[in-house]
Amino acid sequence: MTVMQVIFLVTAVVSLGGAVMVVTVRNLIHASLWLILTLFGVAVMYGLLSATFFTVIQVVIYIGAIAILMIFAIMLTRRVKQEPGSSVNNNWWLAGLMALVLFTALVWMLSTWPGFQTTLPELPQDFDSIKVLGTALVSPEGYVIPFEIASFLLLAALIGAVAVAWERKS
Amino acid sequence: MISLSYFLVFAAALFCIGLYGVLARKNAIAILMGIELMLNGVVINLIAFWRFRSPEMITGQAFGVIVFAVAAAEVAVGLALFIAIFRRRNTIAADEIDLLKW
Amino acid sequence: MEPSTLVWLLPVPPLLAFFLIVFFTNRSKTVSHILGITAALLSFVGSMVIVTLAIRSGHLGEEPFSSVLNWFPTGDTWFQIGVWVDPLTVATLFFVAITILMIFIYSVGYQNFGQPKGDHDQPGLPPHGATVVDEHGHKHKVPSIEPMYSRFFAFISLFAFGMYVLVVSNNLLTLFVGWEIMGLCSYLLIGFWYAKPSARAAAIKAFLTTRIGDVVMLLGLAYLYYLAGSLSYDVIFSEETLHLLTSTGTPFVGISAAVLIGLFLFFGTVGKSAQWPLHVWLPDAMEGPTPVSAMIHAATMVSAGVYLVIRVFPIISAGMQHGEPTLTMNVMAFIGAFTGLFAATIALAQNDIKRVLAYSTISQLGYMIAAIGIGAYVAAAFHLFTHAFFKALLFLGSGSVIHGVEHGVLHTGEDIDPQDMFNMGGLRKKMPFTFWTFLIGGLALSGFPFITAGFWSKDEILADAFAHANWPVLIVLAFAALLTAFYTMRQITLTFLGKSRTESAEHAVESKWTMTLPLVLLAIFAIIAGWPGIPGDFPLIGGFIPNFVHEFVGETLSEHPEAIRFSWIPLLISLGVSLGGLALGWWVYRDIPAGAPDPLEKPLGPVYKLLKNKYYFDELYGYIFVRPSLWLSETFTYLWLDRTIIDGFLHFVSRITFSLGGVFRNYIDKPVINGFGDFVGESVKRIGRSGRYIQTGRVQQYMIMALIIAFGTLFSYLFFISQP
Numbered sequence: 001m002t003v004m005q006v007i008f009l010v011t012a013v014v015s016l017g018g019a020v021m022v023v024t025v026r027n028l029i030h031a032s033l034w035l036i037l038t039l040f041g042v043a044v045m046y047g048l049l050s051a052t053f054f055t056v057i058q059v060v061i062y063i064g065a066i067a068i069l070m071i072f073a074i075m076l077t078r079r080v081k082q083e084p085g086s087s088v089n090n091n092w093w094l095a096g097l098m099a100l101v102l103f104t105a106l107v108w109m110l111s112t113w114p115g116f117q118t119t120l121p122e123l124p125q126d127f128d129s130i131k132v133l134g135t136a137l138v139s140p141e142g143y144v145i146p147f148e149i150a151s152f153l154l155l156a157a158l159i160g161a162v163a164v165a166w167e168r169k170s
Numbered sequence: 171m172i173s174l175s176y177f178l179v180f181a182a183a184l185f186c187i188g189l190y191g192v193l194a195r196k197n198a199i200a201i202l203m204g205i206e207l208m209l210n211g212v213v214i215n216l217i218a219f220w221r222f223r224s225p226e227m228i229t230g231q232a233f234g235v236i237v238f239a240v241a242a243a244e245v246a247v248g249l250a251l252f253i254a255i256f257r258r259r260n261t262i263a264a265d266e267i268d269l270l271k272w
Numbered sequence: 273m274e275p276s277t278l279v280w281l282l283p284v285p286p287l288l289a290f291f292l293i294v295f296f297t298n299r300s301k302t303v304s305h306i307l308g309i310t311a312a313l314l315s316f317v318g319s320m321v322i323v324t325l326a327i328r329s330g331h332l333g334e335e336p337f338s339s340v341l342n343w344f345p346t347g348d349t350w351f352q353i354g355v356w357v358d359p360l361t362v363a364t365l366f367f368v369a370i371t372i373l374m375i376f377i378y379s380v381g382y383q384n385f386g387q388p389k390g391d392h393d394q395p396g397l398p399p400h401g402a403t404v405v406d407e408h409g410h411k412h413k414v415p416s417i418e419p420m421y422s423r424f425f426a427f428i429s430l431f432a433f434g435m436y437v438l439v440v441s442n443n444l445l446t447l448f449v450g451w452e453i454m455g456l457c458s459y460l461l462i463g464f465w466y467a468k469p470s471a472r473a474a475a476i477k478a479f480l481t482t483r484i485g486d487v488v489m490l491l492g493l494a495y496l497y498y499l500a501g502s503l504s505y506d507v508i509f510s511e512e513t514l515h516l517l518t519s520t521g522t523p524f525v526g527i528s529a530a531v532l533i534g535l536f537l538f539f540g541t542v543g544k545s546a547q548w549p550l551h552v553w554l555p556d557a558m559e560g561p562t563p564v565s566a567m568i569h570a571a572t573m574v575s576a577g578v579y580l581v582i583r584v585f586p587i588i589s590a591g592m593q594h595g596e597p598t599l600t601m602n603v604m605a606f607i608g609a610f611t612g613l614f615a616a617t618i619a620l621a622q623n624d625i626k627r628v629l630a631y632s633t634i635s636q637l638g639y640m641i642a643a644i645g646i647g648a649y650v651a652a653a654f655h656l657f658t659h660a661f662f663k664a665l666l667f668l669g670s671g672s673v674i675h676g677v678e679h680g681v682l683h684t685g686e687d688i689d690p691q692d693m694f695n696m697g698g699l700r701k702k703m704p705f706t707f708w709t710f711l712i713g714g715l716a717l718s719g720f721p722f723i724t725a726g727f728w729s730k731d732e733i734l735a736d737a738f739a740h741a742n743w744p745v746l747i748v749l750a751f752a753a754l755l756t757a758f759y760t761m762r763q764i765t766l767t768f769l770g771k772s773r774t775e776s777a778e779h780a781v782e783s784k785w786t787m788t789l790p791l792v793l794l795a796i797f798a799i800i801a802g803w804p805g806i807p808g809d810f811p812l813i814g815g816f817i818p819n820f821v822h823e824f825v826g827e828t829l830s831e832h833p834e835a836i837r838f839s840w841i842p843l844l845i846s847l848g849v850s851l852g853g854l855a856l857g858w859w860v861y862r863d864i865p866a867g868a869p870d871p872l873e874k875p876l877g878p879v880y881k882l883l884k885n886k887y888y889f890d891e892l893y894g895y896i897f898v899r900p901s902l903w904l905s906e907t908f909t910y911l912w913l914d915r916t917i918i919d920g921f922l923h924f925v926s927r928i929t930f931s932l933g934g935v936f937r938n939y940i941d942k943p944v945i946n947g948f949g950d951f952v953g954e955s956v957k958r959i960g961r962s963g964r965y966i967q968t969g970r971v972q973q974y975m976i977m978a979l980i981i982a983f984g985t986l987f988s989y990l991f992f993i994s995q996p
Contacts, residue, residue: 005176008172015184023191023194023195023200028200031203035206039206039210042210045180050221051217054217057235065242070245073249089196089970094976095972102186102983103183106185110179110182115174115223116175119173129228133231133235136231136232142232143236147235154239161249165251165254193979270967271967271969272967
């Protein structure tokens with residue numbers, strides 16, 4: 001058991017446990033908090049994968065913006081009376097079954113793949129992933145077009161969200 | 171040693187849990203949370219493959235960045251939608267928003 | 273031209289006249305009668321030419337004028353028709369041509385040509401008179417012109433055509449054609465005034481009664497054709513054919529084919545010449561106009577019947593052994609003699625002037641048939657010849673009388689029957705021409721000695737009967753002759769002599785020249801027609817003129833008949849019955865005042881009633897034949913068979929079809945076919961109705977369904993389709 005493995009296991013347990021709580025708890029604020037925990041765990045995973053940029057981005061964007069936004073939305077869409085009944089709909093068992101089947105299928109399929117047990121390769125020396133990523137994202141031989149389109153998308157989403165949620169003065 | 175399988179299984183598990191959340195939860199925002207989980211699983215998959223299979227190419231990370239951006243945009247729009255719906259129908263339980271039913 | 277070619281042309285003018293009048297000149301009365309009379313005149317001239325040529329030829333009996341043409345193919349030979357003029361034909365042609373011409377001329381006057389149109393005359397009814405205003409302003413009613421004038425001339429032209437065809441034909445088939453044409457015309461002419469129900473009934477009665485005779489005659493013709501292979505005279509009267517006929521047996525025991533054919537053909541004559549038992553139509557036929565009665569019942573139609581039996585005498589007498597008459601001849605003698613007496617008795621009690629003459633015709637025809645029955649061939653032909661003249665004369669004369677009395681009726685406005693003799697009287701002074709000609713005709717009918725034609729022909733028959741020692745026939749015919757003379761004188765006395773019994777008779781006038789001229793001409797013939805037949809060995813007179821009739825007509829037969837030896841007894845009988853009957857008739861009926869009953873009524877008692885009602889034969893036939901026929905047609909055929917069974921069956925079939933249609937509709941069409949269609953639609957609806965619940969509107973459920981299907985597809989693809 002190497003150090004990496006231990007860290008991995010702990011992180012995995014925390015993340016998955018948090019994820020399960022997200023989809024299980026009744027109170028939505030609690031769920032969102034559990035979501036934040038899970039996202040933290042995923043950020044650590046990114047770190048284990050030497051994708052340091054993603055770690056930071058995960059924390060900043062996902063937790064700092066998206067999760068907070070969700071909390072805002074939860075607040076705004078609260079009903080005065082807390083809704084009774086279960087937190088899941090009628091077909092929850094079918095959903096669970098589907099998830100289980102999918103997981104099993106995926107894992108089984110992956111296990112038949114020879115590359116399943118690939119070991120961690122060595123990164124090249126002086127591999128500054130952020131710099132490389134930055135260069136790739138803006139260079140024309142790289143991924144500038146997806147980058148620009150993604151920015152368009154964000155602009156559209158921004159405008160769209162404002163438009164959809166605009167309260168009409170009646 | 172950590173092999174690729176660890177991360178792939180982890181990502182798969184995260185994805186499936188997210189799927190359960192999407193399919194089973196009543197509250198729309200809870201569904202959104204499930205979707206976020208699924209997206210996170212996807213990105214982990216991507217980065218894992220980048221790291222283990224072709225670390226010299228930065229394509230994996232670039233892909234991951236774009237997925238991130240899309241996820242963010244989608245959350246924004248989605249929440250705006252939920253708020254609009256809530257204003258109209260005073261509910262965001264997914265099985266009460268069934269106007270397109272028979 | 274050849275005589276035989278001219279003979280072909282004899283029937284043509286009247287036929288042309290008929291068609292022309294019917295198609296073109298119906299409107300114009302003048303043109304119509306000109307056409308008719310011209311046609312009769314042409315045929316008359318042609319007939320006289322033929323007669324002259326025939327008499328001049330000398331041996332007409334062996335070589336008659338004849339010519340044939342092929343008519344229709346029968347197997348490998350042809351059925352031939354043609355013309356045939358032998359002495360019998362000549363004699364018949366002579367009187368037919370003259371009487372037809374006289375009747376045509378007479379009809380102009382009888383149908384009141386030149387008179388004004390009637391006040392309310394309708395076609396189909398006899399004319400009723402027109403009112404004229406003379407110069408003093410007096411209104412007179414005068415006889416009016418017949419509305420259907422042209423039609424009358426058309427019909428009598430057709431009638432003349434039929435008779436000419438019958439007389440000149442050389443075979444029994446065209447004879448039958450002429451026979452039937454005359455039957456048709458007698459129907460049309462008896463029912464000339466078709467709006468009168470009695471005329472209609474009489475026409476039907478005439479046609480049906482003669483039809484019975486015609487059917488049997490046709491059977492005889494068919495049988496004859498079957499045995500002999502032909503109907504032409506030269507074949508059927510030849511030795512071989514006659515021998516064949518007498519030797520062929522029939523299903524009836526003891527009767528040879530000749531006898532059977534003879535009887536059948538005779539039956540046709542019984543119908544046509546109104547012998548008992550088919551005599552009932554002739555008196556009723558008096559419903560037609562008088563020229564029609566003259567034509568049909570004197571000159572032509574009834575003579576045709578006698579002409580037939582005279583013509584087929586070889587067949588009738590075939591198989592005669594030593595002068596012994598055949599069965600056919602015996603039957604004919606019986607029927608002829610019986611009818612002669614029977615009709616004469618009825619004539620005694622008739623008051624209508626035309627009816628007396630009708631029964632008289634029946635009686636005289638009986639004479640002729642009886643003559644054939646006893647084998648007196650020449651006598652029968654002779655009597656036919658003379659009878660035509662004086663009977664036509666008598667009928668036309670009676671028409672003149674009726675016209676005169678009708679004139680009086682119109683003048684005085686009296687409501688009496690102008691045909692009843694008891695309403696006449698004293699017409700001698702008013703209508704002299706009519707009187708003298710009628711008297712000559714009546715004397716001829718009675719057989720007034722020496723000067724009238726009737727005497728010579730009747731005497732010949734009686735002499736023949738005496739010579740063959742046929743006592744029953746002789747006695748019966750002699751008695752009938754007595755009655756004939758009696759009722760004839762009765763008729764003349766009541767009509768012309770004495771004083772007028774009614775106002776109308778007082779005011780009667782003589783008829784126009786168109787009517788009296790034919791009377792005079794016929795009267796001349798009624799006198800002279802007998803003289804060619806005076807027997808050679810008659811005391812005193814005989815021998816001056818050769819017995820032309822006997823020589824000439826007798827040639828027709830292959831064996832020239834023997835001349836009868838003169839004997840005093842039949843002569844005395846003839847003289848006795850005719851003079852005695854005439855005297856008795858005058859004596860009983862002179863000075864009958866107006867309104868007095870018939871002097872015979874009291875002495876005869878119930879017999880008189882029997883005679884007046886014609887022995888109730890009409891009622892008998894009505895009961896036996898007419899009522900069952902009507903029942904058969906109205907009830908049995910129409911009601912039961914036609915309406916109930918046939919229509920009922922059809923209605924039944926239609927009902928079945930209808931209910932079958934209903935079954936098809938309700939049990940197959942609606943449930944199965946409609947039901948299937950409805951079922952398809954309904955099930956789609958039902959599936960839809962229950963299927964739509966899939967669309968819950970809940971996104972999560974849609975996703976689950978999508979996932980299941982996706983997984984399923986993927987699963988099956990990976991594990992079943994693409995195997996590693």
